[in-house]
Amino acid sequence: MILIPLPHTDFDPSEAALPWKLLSKEGFRFQFATPDGKKASADDRMLTGRGLGVFKNSFMARQDAIDAYSEMESSSVFSNPIPYSEIKEQDYQALLLPGGHAQGMRPYLESEKLQNSVVSFFASNKPVAAICHGVLLAARSIDPKTNRSVLYEKNTTSLLKVQEQIAYYSTRLWLGEYYRTYSITVQDEVMSFLKDKNQFKTGGSLSARDSKEDIKVGFTVKDGNYLSARWPGDAYQFAETFRSMLG
Numbered sequence: 001m002i003l004i005p006l007p008h009t010d011f012d013p014s015e016a017a018l019p020w021k022l023l024s025k026e027g028f029r030f031q032f033a034t035p036d037g038k039k040a041s042a043d044d045r046m047l048t049g050r051g052l053g054v055f056k057n058s059f060m061a062r063q064d065a066i067d068a069y070s071e072m073e074s075s076s077v078f079s080n081p082i083p084y085s086e087i088k089e090q091d092y093q094a095l096l097l098p099g100g101h102a103q104g105m106r107p108y109l110e111s112e113k114l115q116n117s118v119v120s121f122f123a124s125n126k127p128v129a130a131i132c133h134g135v136l137l138a139a140r141s142i143d144p145k146t147n148r149s150v151l152y153e154k155n156t157t158s159l160l161k162v163q164e165q166i167a168y169y170s171t172r173l174w175l176g177e178y179y180r181t182y183s184i185t186v187q188d189e190v191m192s193f194l195k196d197k198n199q200f201k202t203g204g205s206l207s208a209r210d211s212k213e214d215i216k217v218g219f220t221v222k223d224g225n226y227l228s229a230r231w232p233g234d235a236y237q238f239a240e241t242f243r244s245m246l247g
Contacts, residue, residue, distance in 0.1 A: 002246075003092040005033040005084065005114055006040040010104025013042035014065035014232035015131045019096060019239040021068040022212075026243055030077050031092065035107055037083035042069055043102050045178070055170055061232065062209065084113040089120035094246055099132025099159065099231075101167075101181050109133060109181070115141040122150040122226070129242040131229040132159045136186050138226075139193040149193035155223040156194070157201045157230050161187040166206075209233035215240050 002023065004016060020030060034040045047066055049056035061069070072078050095118065099105075108114065118141035121128050130138045135158035141150045164186060168179040182189070191200050203219030210218030210233060218237030220229045227245060229238040 007108035010102035011100040013069035015098040017068035018235040032081035094127040097130040097134030
């Protein structure tokens with residue numbers, strides 16, 4: 001069984017639903033977790049394009065991800081999450097950490113309970129996959145045995161600084177801080193936890209999205225049992241690489 005923790009709201013629908021759908025079809029089972037065990041909801045703006053203006057087609061989720069989210073949202077497993085406090089690493093085969101950029105992500109990114117759980121998954125050498133802001137949650141997870149991030153010696157990627165800044169500066173006049181979760185970018189904060197800045201990998205295209213038919217367009221970084229990706233445009237390669245890690 002694969003654990004997917006989520007915040008109450010504002011997680012990215014593509015980064016959660018596409019891996020869920022693709023891996024579910026392969027027979028993998030899932031458990032979702034939220035802060036208090038109540039059903040989560042994705043970032044509505046990513047599903048509807050509301051308020052994105054001329055950037056709607058470029059920034060919102062694609063139809064395949066919207067369809068996958070609709071399936072996931074109506075599933076019994078998604079409707080019955082456990083609270084973060086009930087997470088036990090030994091109950092799961094692997095951990096998947098989706099991202100999202102709006103302010104509702106903060107309780108997820110700042111949860112001490114989730115960070116401790118991430119440390120446990122890394123300590124057990126179980127597969128951990130993180131995409132976009134999910135990498136930030138992993139980076140903030142400090143192993144008490146070393147007093148360092150679980151990513152300290154790992155090669156990784158995450159949402160790129162240039163991607164975050166493009167989205168923010170393109171929309172800040174009417175969306176304000178919507179695309180700025182924190183004052184420091186995800187890439188800069190993640191890099192601050194690494195032993196060497198060269199461990200951070202930026203990848204190829206900043207705008208082209210991969211697909212089930214062409215996963216090579218995406219970009220992921222695999223280091224041992226840890227997998228990372230940048231944004232929803234990497235979701236298919238992310239899911240397929242994670243599947244291969246799960247066996």
